[in-house]
Amino acid sequence: MLGLQRRASAGGLSQQTLIIAIVCAAVGGLVLLAILFRTIRSCRSRRNAAPLPPIQPLAHQREHQLAQFEASLQPHRYDPSFLAAPHPPYSPQLGSPSARGSKTSLLGSYSSPHTSYREGSEELSNLTPPEPESPLPVPHSFLGAPTPPSSSSSTHLDDNPTTSYTNTPTTSSAPSSFSKHSKSLPKLSRDDQSRPHHHRPLSVASSLSRISSLPHGPHSQVQAIMPAPLAPGIPPTPSRQSLYEPGTPGDRMSVVDRWVSTGQESTIYSPVLQESARPPRAPRRVSSNPQNTMTTGPQFNHRQYPSMPDVGLQRTPPVPRMPSVYGQGGGKTHLTLLSAPLPIMAASAVHQPPNPSILNVFEDSSILVRSLADFVVKAQKEAVDKKGRFTIALSGGSLPKTLNGLIGHQGVKWDKWHVFYVDERVVPLDHPDSNHKSCNDVLFSKVSIPPSQIHTISIEFLDDLEELCDNYEEQLIKEFAQKDSARFPVFDLILLGMGPDGHTASLFPGHELLQEADRWVAYIEDSPKPPPKRITLTYPVINHASRVAFVATGEGKQDILKGVLDQPELGLPASKVKPSYPGQLYWFVDNAAAAKVDYPRTPFKL
Numbered sequence: 308m309l310g311l312q313r314r315a316s317a318g319g320l321s322q323q324t325l326i327i328a329i330v331c332a333a334v335g336g337l338v339l340l341a342i343l344f345r346t347i348r349s350c351r352s353r354r355n356a357a358p359l360p361p362i363q364p365l366a367h368q369r370e371h372q373l374a375q376f377e378a379s380l381q382p383h384r385y386d387p388s389f390l391a392a393p394h395p396p397y398s399p400q401l402g403s404p405s406a407r408g409s410k411t412s413l414l415g416s417y418s419s420p421h422t423s424y425r426e427g428s429e430e431l432s433n434l435t436p437p438e439p440e441s442p443l444p445v446p447h448s449f450l451g452a453p454t455p456p457s458s459s460s461s462t463h464l465d466d467n468p469t470t471s472y473t474n475t476p477t478t479s480s481a482p483s484s485f486s487k488h489s490k491s492l493p494k495l496s497r498d499d500q501s502r503p504h505h506h507r508p509l510s511v512a513s514s515l516s517r518i519s520s521l522p523h524g525p526h527s528q529v530q531a532i533m534p535a536p537l538a539p540g541i542p543p544t545p546s547r548q549s550l551y552e553p554g555t556p557g558d559r560m561s562v563v564d565r566w567v568s569t570g571q572e573s574t575i576y577s578p579v580l581q582e583s584a585r586p587p588r589a590p591r592r593v594s595s596n597p598q599n600t601m602t603t604g605p606q607f608n609h610r611q612y613p614s615m616p617d618v619g620l621q622r623t624p625p626v627p628r629m630p631s632v633y634g635q636g637g638g639k640t641h642l643t644l645l646s647a648p649l650p651i652m653a654a655s656a657v658h659q660p661p662n663p664s665i666l667n668v669f670e671d672s673s674i675l676v677r678s679l680a681d682f683v684v685k686a687q688k689e690a691v692d693k694k695g696r697f698t699i700a701l702s703g704g705s706l707p708k709t710l711n712g713l714i715g716h717q718g719v720k721w722d723k724w725h726v727f728y729v730d731e732r733v734v735p736l737d738h739p740d741s742n743h744k745s746c747n748d749v750l751f752s753k754v755s756i757p758p759s760q761i762h763t764i765s766i767e768f769l770d771d772l773e774e775l776c777d778n779y780e781e782q783l784i785k786e787f788a789q790k791d792s793a794r795f796p797v798f799d800l801i802l803l804g805m806g807p808d809g810h811t812a813s814l815f816p817g818h819e820l821l822q823e824a825d826r827w828v829a830y831i832e833d834s835p836k837p838p839p840k841r842i843t844l845t846y847p848v849i850n851h852a853s854r855v856a857f858v859a860t861g862e863g864k865q866d867i868l869k870g871v872l873d874q875p876e877l878g879l880p881a882s883k884v885k886p887s888y889p890g891q892l893y894w895f896v897d898n899a900a901a902a903k904v905d906y907p908r909t910p911f912k913l
């Protein structure tokens with residue numbers, strides 16, 4: 308520095324220039340030092356540097372590999388063990404764990420045991436597609452909770468027994484796609500799994516639809532498809548909670564139970580109450596052949612079908628008319644039907660056989676009458692506690708006399724009663740043959756039931772059986788469709804008689820009305836039991852009730868009662884009354900009627 312200053316002063320350099328030169332020199336020195344330092348540091352760090360990541364394949368190569376991988380997985384076998392196996396740690400070679408994992412987990416539910424395509428364990432190109440050994444199983448979420456590994460039961464989801472499912476419980480590491488589906492559905496019992504399907508013709512306007520399913524039960528998760536008049540027009544809506552406790556006879560899905568036949572396509576028909584063109588309808592099914600009540604096939608009254616050639620017994624009855632329904636506004640509203648496929652539901656939800664009949668035998672008819680009154684009041688109480696009203700259907704014949712135990716009974720709440728008739732003779736309401744007249748004389752005229760809550764036939768239609776039936780169905784709709792039963796008439800109690808030929812309601816042996824599955828109310832014009840013209844509830848309604856009770860007394864019923872209870876294979880009309888689960892059928896009979904019956908007796912209890 309001093310040298311610089313001497314030279315500068317000797318050369319005549321200004322002071323400033325000198326200072327500038329010094330500063331520049333200093334800065335340059337600093338820069339050099341910094342460069343030197345960085346060089347040294349980088350040399351050091353290079354010595355410690357991690358290896359460079361491998362060279363990534365180009366994007367299109369990765370896509371190609373991924374495509375190959377996916378192709379290699381089709382078709383695959385379900386191997387739940389895959390779900391149980393730990394997944395190796397993520398490796399950058401195979402993409403991010405989340406994307407890969409979810410994809411793997413979905414594919415993994417179908418992977419062959421031979422294909423281990425877990426993240427990072429295999430190069431995609433090394434995977435070899437397995438031989439397909441069996442069709443893909445239905446995910447267990449459709450089958451209910453998986454059976455324990457010890458059982459090797461295979462669940463027959465449909466008529467084809469080859470459809471099977473390996474029941475292995477998913478593990479905690481199970482991919483979310485499975486876990487979010489694994490609802491705690493009821494397990495399939497073994498007999499449920501092997502139970503064959505029951506094919507049941509549709510009940511809603513059969514001209515438009517088919518359904519194969521088990522009979523509807525009050526608890527069942529299936530909707531009893533209603534004949535057109537009673538299927539109020541709402542598309543399948545999520546069911547509200549049932550109004551009843553599960554397991555009680557009154558229990559029933561309150562809004563829409565759905566018919567589902569496991570493993571088979573089924574559809575739900577929800578007629579829409581709306582103004583629409585009235586679809587063409589074949590006339591209702593009609594009368595039997597009174598001379599031969601045990602014919603093998605349907606009988607036709609050719610007066611009804613003059614255009615149909617008389618080909619004897621074996622002719623399929625025409626599709627019954629779809630009744631009209633009056634909308635809320637009183638205008639004539641006709642039903643059109645919507646159909647919507649239903650999801651497959653747990654098989655156990657529909658595979659419940661009807662409860663066995665309960666046979667109560669009483670010393671004599673007076674004890675029977677008292678017990679029957681207590682039984683009716685119990686059914687009433689349960690219904691009123693749950694929904695504030697009690698719906699009951701009564702038969703004619705000798706049944707009305709057995710109801711006089713209700714007169715003066717403390718438990719009866721007449722204002723909650725809504726009465727319909729199981730069948731009715733097509734006569735004026737004051738005619739001696741009228742079932743309403745019988746019930747009114749014996750009971751209703753002596754108690755405080757509101758007359759508007761007794762639903763009689765509309766006498767203005769006595770000369771038009773079609774309209775008479777339509778009108779009665781419409782009354783059923785008004786009572787049931789908007790309330791707890793929503794889609795079908797669910798009587799709390801139906802009281803039936805049984806004739807000496809095994810008929811019940813106005814359903815007579817050999818009559819094609821026994822096959823009626825589309826209507827809730829049908830008519831007959833030549834009843835073997837006079838008077839000839841009647842309307843009647845059909846089996847779909849009777850067998851939807853929460854409780855059904857036959858009342859049969861006297862020696863005259865001995866033989867037929869044995870036939871109905873001990874020989875159901877005879878297929879007598881009374882034998883076909885089987886309320887679907889959990890509906891319950893009861894018999895109130897006296898000793899005289901039960902003298903020849905082997906069917907086990909149950910001591911009466913409420």
Ligand SMILES: O=C(O)[C@H](O)[C@@H](O)[C@H](O)[C@H](O)COP(=O)(O)O
Binds near residue numbers: 729804805806807812
């Ligand atoms: O209208 C009717 O005739 C009845 O509804 C009918 O179904 C009756 O219940 C049986 O015919 C048994 O009648 P009895 O009990 O008088 O034999």
